[in-house]
Amino acid sequence: MRYLFISDLHLQPERPDITRAFLHCLETRAKEADELYILGDFFEVWLGDDAQSPLATEVIAALSHLSASGTRIYLMHGNRDFLLGKRFCQAAGCTLLPDPHIVELNGEKVLLMHGDSLCTDDLAYMKMRRLLRNPLSLFILRHLPLSQRRKIGRKLRDESKTQTRQKPSDITDVNLGQVAQTMRDQGVLTLIHGHTHRPAVHPLMIAEVPAQRIVLGDWDNAGWALEVDERGYRLESFPLS
Numbered sequence: 001m002r003y004l005f006i007s008d009l010h011l012q013p014e015r016p017d018i019t020r021a022f023l024h025c026l027e028t029r030a031k032e033a034d035e036l037y038i039l040g041d042f043f044e045v046w047l048g049d050d051a052q053s054p055l056a057t058e059v060i061a062a063l064s065h066l067s068a069s070g071t072r073i074y075l076m077h078g079n080r081d082f083l084l085g086k087r088f089c090q091a092a093g094c095t096l097l098p099d100p101h102i103v104e105l106n107g108e109k110v111l112l113m114h115g116d117s118l119c120t121d122d123l124a125y126m127k128m129r130r131l132l133r134n135p136l137s138l139f140i141l142r143h144l145p146l147s148q149r150r151k152i153g154r155k156l157r158d159e160s161k162t163q164t165r166q167k168p169s170d171i172t173d174v175n176l177g178q179v180a181q182t183m184r185d186q187g188v189l190t191l192i193h194g195h196t197h198r199p200a201v202h203p204l205m206i207a208e209v210p211a212q213r214i215v216l217g218d219w220d221n222a223g224w225a226l227e228v229d230e231r232g233y234r235l236e237s238f239p240l241s
């Protein structure tokens, strides 16, 4: 079996180079994989499945084509696109995964997360996350008129840009104690996540056993993908054009 993991593409009309690279990735790497996992922040901002755009239409058509050709596609929410819903997934032929989610790869239990919930030192973000992601808020947000969601989304992005510039870099990274605790609780020795835009493979010890945390990269200056098959895990970057 071959698996492909990507995250943090931040697809947006302003970056056609990323969209092109993603479509190329679907026609090449993803086509050769049995399963494609998109672990959050697929879109720069997703305001709801009713917010149609030429970009959304193009991406849905490409995913649906891949799914019809036999690659199973799994999608997890990120902090930018947690309003991706059933309508998108049905049209694109994807299955929405909860965060966290465990899969079995080559006989090993592997934990998948977006990664934002591991950044527990970022207290302001944690507070905002709790506020936005509780079921009542999600219900209200989903039912606001699109124009209001657009306004709130813009405000949140602007505020987030200003605040993240001022936060020390260790605050916006995962908390290692939280990582170890989560891996122990879930009974895994491999964790794959995105969000932090710090691609790397980190060895660590869980209950005195060697383990690994694989961080996917964001698609900005390059594309990033993790390929998994019987030969193991390979985290790779490639040019966008």
Ligand code: LP5
Pocket (backbone or CB within 6 Å): 045, 046, 047, 079, 080, 081, 082, 083, 116, 119, 122, 124, 125, 128, 141, 144, 148, 149, 150, 152, 153, 155, 156, 157, 159, 160, 161, 163, 164, 167, 172, 173, 195
């Ligand atoms: O995204 P990234 O990686 O740059 O930064 C994240 C955290 N920021 C966010 C916010 C997103 O960037 C924007 C969310 C857009 C969602 C759109 C869909 C929903 C629209 C709503 C429809 C109604 O997630 C950032 C972290 C960083 O990761 C690293 O982990 O630090 O967190 C922040 O910057 C949060 C600030 O610290 C606190 C912000 C308080 C916001 C108050 C704004 C008030 C306006 C609200 C109006 C209701």
